[in-house]
Amino acid sequence: MTDLEQYVTQEGRDELIKQVRSKINELGITYIYYQFISVTGRIVGKGIPADHWERTATKGFQLVYGSTANLFI
Numbered sequence: 001m002t003d004l005e006q007y008v009t010q011e012g013r014d015e016l017i018k019q020v021r022s023k024i025n026e027l028g029i030t031y032i033y034y035q036f037i038s039v040t041g042r043i044v045g046k047g048i049p050a051d052h053w054e055r056t057a058t059k060g061f062q063l064v065y066g067s068t069a070n071l072f073i
Helices: 003-008 013-027 050-059
Strands: 031-037 043-049
Touching: 013 050, 031 050, 043 050
Parallel strands: none
Antiparallel strands: 031 043
């Protein structure tokens, strides 16, 4: 099992995901914007509907190649 798989399946994580879902619902959040730094240092992000929170918290999300590395020299 990889480190990531161990982290995602650790004891108590399911309950934390449910707590975040409750807060999302309480605040009326409909869209979540995930922002991070690319391999080359650019700030990039991806918006995902809040309805997908549980899946994103357990499986992550995919990006196109150009979002994590510069395609231009």
